[in-house]
Amino acid sequence: MNKSRKLRRYLPLYLMALPCLIYIFCNNYLPMFGIIIAFKKLNFAKGIFGSPWNGFNNFKFLFTTQDAWVITRNTVLYNVVFIIVGMICSITVAILLNEIRSKTAGKFYQSAILIPHLMSWVIVSYIAYALLSNETGLINNSILKSMGKEVVNWYGEKRYWPFILVFVNQWKGIGFSTIVYLSSIVGISQDYYEAARIDGATKWQQIRYITLPLIKPTVITLLILSLGRIFNSDFGLFYQLPRNSGILYDVTNTIDVYVYNALMNNNDFAKSSAASVYQAVVGFVLVLTTNGIIRKVDRENALF
Amino acid sequence: MKNQDRGFRIGAHIVLMLLSLLAILPFLLLIIGSFTDNAWAIANGYSFFPKEWSLKAYQYIGQQWSTIGRAYLVTIFVTVFGTALGLLITSMLGYALSRPELPGRGIILVFVVITMLFNGGIVASYFIWTQVFHIKNTIWALIFPNLLANAFNIILLKNYFENDIPRALLESAFLDGASELKTFTSIVLPLSLPILATVGLMSALAYWNDWTNGLYYLSERGGSQYYSVQNILNSMNNNIQFLANNATELAKAGMSGADLPSTTVRMAIAVVGIIPILAAYPFFQKYFVKGITIGAVKG
Incomplete structure (x- = not known):
């Protein structure tokens, strides 16, 4: 009696919760079971469940290739550089933005710097093409030629791409992370700066001894969160920007791009599913580890 | 000093x-x-100061409007439908979870949060969506995979409903005999417009800009009628003749592939894709910044 009344009372809430829970089950939980694909010798005629088991052979195929090392190295190294460069640039810009007293100017700068973040990577790759294309690119035609220099085959030369990728990643992402740091900086009480000025502290000293120490918690939280994602790469950046150019793979191929190409272009289910599970599992371990670290450093910000 | x-x-x-x-x-x-003349662009490259201007690229888009206009409609439909449906189911679950007395709330929360920690990977998702749900080459391919709802937004809305809507309001509504659904639609939602606008905006931008679902789930033969603007742009990146390849369209327009002002038209289609965002930006800028700031609080 009591139980059925309780059920009747909460039934509407359960019904309201249901659609989204079903979606999460289909979109997030079923693929977790789908991981078994990585241990199967996939045969489309027989379907996922009918295909024969293949043990760890798919992983063996993947890790005997040079690719496994290249995509791991690229994914992790680019992320490390992105984290360091991104942190320095966006904290700097946030501090500068905080100095602007004029509301109109501040809003203008902030809005302008955010525009690239609004655009998809496809659009960004079009812009990059307008700048870098061999025949019609602005840099080759308007800049290098007028300076009397040799034109550069941008999409065919590996050595430029680490710089291009880091630069474009910053260009697109700096507005976003600047706002995050800025929201932490504006929270600092003006009294500290007032007192420092009375004591004769220079601007640089104020930044060094007030701003930076006080935004340290934000910095650490964001740092740890991005460490947890170090095995994930931005598919758009690494796939769209180099226009999936095979010559550049050595410096542009990351796990996400590799999985896409193996799955959709080469029909190599063995290696693509192995790489995809490799990423998911290592990513999971990283998230758990970093969350463990957050719990030690600062319980409040732990995810769970 | x-x-x-x-x-x-x-x-x-x-x-x-x-x-x-x-x-x-x-x-x-x-x-x-x-807006540059195609021949000039081929000879001199893209430039901030072209010597010869032209509207040819846009005329070409006008002639190809059956393809590009359809892509536009697809983008608008997917954005509006996906955002509305996603917001609806996300806020309903968020509302249920915002009630501390709901039996089983803890378990449901764990069920939601686990998805922030672990996923099956791209290949497993691909097989589930194509082999179990058969969405390959349907319009649903652009709406359902990944974009509809996520744990982060659910928690965000749950926290807002729990902390920012006075509990007394809900209780007095129940005393007056209002049902859960009625309370949700006539009290909770109207009081949550700022957060709904923020979450909805982020979701709409994600739909408008998405090209990966089309890349995975729409094939060039068989699914290209559902291409969004971003998918068209992506296909032209691989193959500038993508539009021209559409032989029947060309015959209708009375053009041959050689007439394609290929160098400038790719820029024109990109412009067509970004203009709506740039035009709306001043109006949604406030919510966008807010979305980033609350997003940063928890990952």
Whole structure:
């Protein structure tokens, strides 16, 4: 009696919760079971469940290739550089933005710097093409030629791409992370700066001894969160920007791009599913580890 | 001291001005590129100062409107439908979870949060969506995978409903005999417009800009009638003749593949894709910044 009344009372809430829970089950939980694909010798005629088991052979195929090392190295190294460069640039810009007293100017700068973040990577790759294309690119035609220099085959030369990728990643992402740091900086009480000025502290000293120490918690939280994602790469950046150019793979191929190409272009289910599970599992371990670290450093910000 | 502060401030203005230019100028190049004469662009490259201007690229888009206009409709439909449906189911679950007395709330929360920690990977998702749900080459391919709802937004809305809507309001509504659904639609939702606008905006932008679902789930033969603007752009990146390949369309337009002003038309289609966002940006800027700030609080 009591139980059925309780059920009747909460039934509407359960019904309201249901659609989204079903979606999460289909979109997030079923693929977790789908991981078994990585241990199967996939045969489309027989379907996922009918295909024969293949043990760890798919992983063996993947890790005997040079690719496994290249995509791991690229994914992790680019992320490390992105984290360091991104942190320095966006904290700097946030501090500068905080100095602007004029509301109109501040809003203008902030809005302008955010525009690239609004655009998809496809659009960004079009812009990059307008700048870098061999025949019609602005840099080759308007800049290098007028300076009397040799034109550069941008999409065919590996050595430029680490710089291009880091630069474009910053260009697109700096507005976003600047706002995050800025929201932490504006929270600092003006009294500290007032007192420092009375004591004769220079601007640089104020930044060094007030701003930076006080935004340290934000910095650490964001740092740890991005460490947890170090095995994930931005598919758009690494796939769209180099226009999936095979010559550049050595410096542009990351796990996400590799999985896409193996799955959709080469029909190599063995290696693509192995790489995809490799990423998911290592990513999971990283998230758990970093969350463990957050719990030690600062319980409040732990995810769970 | 005063002088030093002023020097610092002027320096800040200069650096930020340069960064703003760096952010804006590439889009200007895109726009100018689309208005450049095709032959001039081939000979001299894209430029901020073309000597010969032309509207050919846009005329071509006009002739190809059956393809590009359809892509536009697809993008608008997917954005509106996906955002509305996603917001609806997310807020309903968020509302249920915002009630501390709901039996089983803890388990449901764990069920939701686990998805932030672990996923089956791209290949497993691909097989589930194509082999179990058969969405390959349907319009649903652009709506359902990944974009509809996520744990982060659910928690965000749950926290807002729980902390920012006075509990007494709900209780008095129940005393008056209002049902859960009625309370949700006539009290909770109207009081949550700012957060709904923020979450909805982020979701709409994600739908408008998405090209990966089309890349995975729509094939060029069989699914291209559902291409969004981003998918068309992506296909033209691989193959500039993508539009021209559509032989029947060309015959209707009375053109041959050679007439394609390929160098400038790719810029024109990109412009067509970004104009709505740029035009709406001043109006949603406030919510966008807010979305980033609350997003940063928890990952």
